[in-house]
Amino acid sequence: MFSMSSDAIRPRGRPAHTPGTTTLAxxxxxxRIITAGSNSAIRIYTVDQDGEPKTVDEGLLDGYVGIGATNDSFIVGTEDGQVWQFNTLSGKIGTQLVRCAxxxxxxxxxxxxxxLAVASDELTVKLVKIENQIETKYLRDQLTGAKHVTFDPKGRFVAVSAIDGFLSVRGTGAGKKLDGVIRKxxxxxxxxxxxxxxPDGTAFAxxxxTRDIAVxxxxxxxxxxxxxxxxxxxxxxxxxAPNGTLLASAGADGQIVLWETRTQSILHRFDFGNVINLAWHPTNNSLSFTTSDGELFIYDKFVPKDHEAQLQKSLQAAPIYPGPLNDISNNVQQTLADRSRDAIKRAARRGSPDELDDILGDDEEMEDNFVEDDDGAGYVEDLNEYGKRPNGHLDDLDGSDGKRIFSGAVQPKSHPPIQPGSTPWAGSRRYLCLNLTGAVWTVDQETHHTVTVEFYDRELHRDFHFTDPYQYDKACLNENGTLFSNSPSDGPATIFYRPHETWTTRADWRTQLPEGEGVRALALSASYIVAVTTKDYVRVYTLFGTPYRVYRQKSQAVTCAAWRDYIMTIGNGPVxxxxxxxxxxxxxxxxxxDEICQNEDVVALPSETRLQSVFFSDHGDPCIYDTTGVLLVLQHWRTPGQARWVPLLDTKQLARLAGGRKxxxxxxxxxxxxxxxxxxLKGGDKNPYFPRPLLSxxxxxxxxxSHAVRDSNESEExxxxxNASVKFEEAFVRGNVLLSLFRDLLESTNATASQRTEMARKEVEIDKTLLQMLAIECREGEERGMKALELVTMLNDRNGKMLEAAAKVAQRYERGVLEDKIREIAERRVMGMDDDDELA
Structure with a gap:
């Protein structure tokens, strides 16, 4: 129907790469034009020059499938999950920006x-700040891997084409997941x-x-x-085309088609086979394309002369409005910028906030007059960030005197159940358990699930995978075995245990709970299996399936944990x-x-704080981690009525977070x-992602x-x-907590010689810290002598060596009075007297 223009010379193919995926930018x-393909080489062509391209072949990378470019650098992604940045002028390899599994x-x-946006076979699209890769965000709304990802011209939207046929558009103030738009x-x-x-950013093709093109x-x-x-x-x-007046498309039918945007009509057809990528020159009448044969074509004067004027026009609007592209309304021409802004406003009003706001920021056009006061009524000042009127004009719910009387009881919010180590669904996958032994995850296959159990130590255990018709939703994993449970709506709940190794042919077992009873949480130790249920029962089994104990919990079950012969259950108590x-x-x-160590004691959580996880340490001490980022351990828990929650770490005070750097x-x-x-977890992520992340x-x-900040009047010294003083004080308190936990363990068990040696070592470490604190006090002067002497009395010294060392510290700093008092304390201890007893 149409043929190649007579005024253009058909370009010759330039062998750039081996056959396969060949991309360009x-x-x-x-x-410059940069091409990459299925071999390990990258070509950098200089436009308007027929010489040989610069070849980049590091020999480290292979199978390039994606490419993006700036004037100074270009970025390529590979089939083995790597994304690298190269220098455009020198071709030298630079930074690895991201790595996908x-x-x-x-x-x-x-x-x-x-x-940089990176699409991969993972269930997330990564958004990486090129100059600071620490700033990485994740788009997670697709259920499968992604085939394509594109930014809109202003960087406010990201479009993700998933292989399951869903198209997600995420952006500032708007987000939409579209079905039936693209193919699987x-x-x-x-x-x-x-x-x-x-190019105007208001539409996409x-x-x-049907092999048609939709806008x-x-x-x-x-x-x-x-x-x-x-x-x-x-x-x-x-x-x-760069100004939006023309569209080029390539097909498996061996045709490149040139379209006019305004009328959606075909201007010309060109016969080129196996074309898989197209790119217009930013300013010239030139189209470049690559083929699956590994060739590059640079087609100068691509648009025939009788239509070349289309490329000379300024940026035109997308063909989404009725009438001609230059719309006239009330005799005033609406600029393209106005139309673009209006379209984005409408999208924002229909959409929902998205995490991309935090990544890319808002354009000034979005900041100014985001919602216009069209009728001058002055209501814009009262609109919230979603373009809606807030409820600030309404009375407070509690009312005020003479206005509203509150009646009826407030229903308190109970804590939801927690399965330690598990995550919510991320698409069709979720972790059922993730700990130091390994990970258990499940994939929803609609009619059934598939479960994978993976170990960190693969010399000790082999990974395994099985089809799961029971659709297990909870799991535990340790060195002995893997425990599962489900809570089906149409039948009894099931508990299934599979030991890793046995000396019999088959030792796994499965049991069902009574009808109508589900599992709220599971726990697995080296001795027992524990399940807390929706009937508030605590069910204890041996590792080989023998029911050992059943009793009703005094509070509504939330979660549980286990270690050796100990189990810990947590439930909702009073308001x-x-x-x-x-x-x-x-x-x-x-x-x-059959001994109760602590009975219905309070879990120490501040108001508005929730429990995030509960587990026993490797020494068997109960620990909790809450939503404020604080890790606490239960001290003296073996003695009834003596337990207390002690903070071991506040992650919000980590030095790596100082100054808001991360x-x-x-x-x-x-x-x-x-x-x-x-x-x-980076940015706003709440749960671990797939593939399995590294542990820190x-x-x-x-x-x-808090982090020490130097006062303006304070010398550097x-x-x-x-700062040193604060550091030693923390080490002293921490050392005492850990010593206390270890001492409790030894007192409740038959301590070995190595354990007794370890306890003595811990005491010595605390004493060394006290000596360092003593040295600081001595350097401060004689007026700090009282505190210095107090530190000496805290020494765990068993044989007098530490007291002698303390006396030498005082002697070194010429604190004679302090030295005398230290030696007096040493004499009292030799005589079996308390430190404050009078000497004869």
Whole structure:
């Protein structure tokens, strides 16, 4: 029907890469074209030069599938999950911006060059700040991996094309998940499902299953126009001309089609086979494209002369409005910027806030007059961030004297059940258990689930995977076995235990709870299995399925934990001090000895704070982690009535967060080897993501003082001395807590020689800390002698060596009176007297 223009010379293909996926990008200034493909080489072509391109071949990377470029650098993604930045001029490899556990499928760079979007086979799209990779966010609303990702021209929206056929558009003030817009495609399919943004940012084009091209408006998320009849094969690439007047499309039918945007009519067809990527030159009449044969074509004078004037026009509006592109309303021409802003306003009014606001920020056009006062009524000042009138004009719920009398009881909020180590669904996946032994996760396959159990120590245990028709929703994992339970709506709940190793042929077992009773939480120790249920029963089983104990909990069950012969149950108690939330009560018992250690004692949580996880440490001490980021341990819990919750770490006071340098939270995993093991969550993430993230660990740091800030009148030496003092004070308090926990353990068990040696070592460490604190007090002067002597009395000294060392510290700093008093204390201890007893 149409043929190639007679005034253009058909370009020759330039062999750039081996056959396979071949991608390309122009630098924004149009001076260079960068191509990458299935081999390990990258080509940098200089526009208007016929010489050989610069070849970049580091030999480390292979299988390039996505590329984005700025004038100074370009970024490529690979099939092995790596994303690297290169220097455009030198071609030298630079920074690895991100690493994915699964293959990368596409990358996109925002027009301002500040942000990178990475689509991969993972269930999240990563948004990375190019100059500061610590600032990484995650878009998680797709249920499958993503094939394409694109930024709109102003960087306010990100469009994600998932392989399941859903298109998600996320952005400032608006977000939408669209079904039926794009096709389901395999990640490596040559057909495209990419959302290609019109240059004015108010609409995007997508290829439909009918092989037509649809244009969707962001103001109403509806299809406004269609480009029809262009292709008889799958569409493989789309690209708008820089000013939006023309559209180029390529198909598996061996055709490149040039369309006029205003009328959606075909201007010309060009015969080129296997084209899989298209890119217009930013300013010239030139179109470049790559093929699955690994070739690059640079087609100068692509638009014929009789239509070349279209490229000379200024930026035109997307074809989503009735009438001609230059709309006239009330004899006043509406500028393209106005139309773009109006479309975004309409999208924002229909959408919902999105985490992309925090990533990309708001444009000034969005800040100013975001909601216009069209009728001058003055209501705009009272609108909230969603464009709605807040309820500030209403009376307070409690009323005021003479206005409203409150009647009826307030229903207190109870704490929801918690399964330690589990996460909510993220798409079709969730973790059932994640701890230091390994991870258990499940995948929803609609008719059934599939469960994977993975270990950190694969020399000790082998990973396994099984089909799960029971749809287990809770799990526990330790060195002995894996425990599961479900809570089906159409039958009895099931508990299933699978030991890792036995000397019999089969030792796994399954039992059902009574009809109508579900599992709220599970726990697994080296000796017992515990389930707290919806009937508030505590059910205890042996590891081989023998029911051992059943009793009703005194409070509504919330969660449980277990270690050796001990179990800890937590439930909702009476209303707390704030009058709005129930307090939590815990009970600890030794199942084997049938002894209650603590009975319905209070879990120490401040008002408005929730329990995030509960677990026993590797030494067997109960620990909790709350929503304020504080880790607490239960001290003296083996003695009835003596237990108290002691903070071991306040994660909000970590030095890495000082000055607001990082935005991150911590997902608790375990307390082991006197460290807090956790998963670092960046930005606003609340739960661990897939694939399994790495574990991090932090030393305990009892919250004694906030980060020390040097006073303006304070010398550097004085500030350093003060910081050292605070550090030693924290170490002293922490050491005493850990010593107390260890001493309680030894007193309740048959202590070994090595354990007694370890306790002596802990005492010596505390004494060393006290000596360092003593040295600081001695340097401060004689007026600090009273505190210095107090520190000496705190020494755990068993044989007099530490007291002798303290006397030498006083002697070194010429504190004679203090030295004499220290030696007096040493004499009293030798004689078996208390430190404050009078010598004869």
């Amino acid at each position: 122009y630098t924004p200034d149009g001076k 699964l293959p990368v499928r596409d990358v996109a760079v925002s027009r301002d060059g500040q942000w 495609l395999e990640p490596d399919a040559e057909a495209t499902s990419r959302a290609v943004w019109h 997508v290829a439909e299953a 969707y408006s962001i103001s109403n998320w509806k299809k406004e126009k269609s480009f029809t009849g262009g292709h008889t094969g799958d569409i493989t690439a789309l690209s708008w 707390g001090s704030d009058g709005r939330h129930t307090s939590l009560r815990y009970t600890i018992e030794n199942v084997k000895r 935005e991150e939270t911590y997902w608790p995993v375990a307390v082991a080897e006197d460290k807090f093991h956790c998963i670092i 660990e932090f030393d305990f740091q009892v919250p004694i003082s 004085a500030a350093s001395e003060r």
